[in-house]
Amino acid sequence: xxxxxxxxxxxxxxxxxxxxxxxxxxxxxxxxxxxxxxxxxxxxxxxxxxxxxxxxxxxxxxxxxxxxxxxxxxxxxxxxxxx
Numbered sequence: 193x194x195x196x197x198x199x200x201x202x203x204x205x206x207x208x209x210x211x212x213x214x215x216x217x218x219x220x221x222x223x224x225x226x227x228x229x230x231x232x233x234x235x236x237x238x239x240x241x242x243x244x245x246x247x248x249x250x251x252x253x254x255x256x257x258x259x260x261x262x263x264x265x266x267x268x269x270x271x272x273x274x275x
Contacts, residue, residue, distance in 0.1 A: 205232075206249060220263065254267075
């Protein structure tokens with residue numbers, strides 16, 4: 193049996209995916225979960241592991257939930273005129 197991937201590794205991969213999609217596409221939590229299961233493999237990465245990784249991204253402030261007719265995961269908005 194393959195060794196499970198760490199929550200930190202999944203969180204980092206999710207963050208990179210959100211960062212790469214910033215300004216191009218809004219990603220739903222389910223989009224991220226499916227991508228991580230596909231990337232790491234279903235035997236190494238579970239939905240519960242992905243939920244924990246998302247929770248860590250939100251708690252750390254690296255990502256935020258937004259709502260535009262559905263929930264999306266995005267980078268937090270920049271303060272002031274730092275665009």
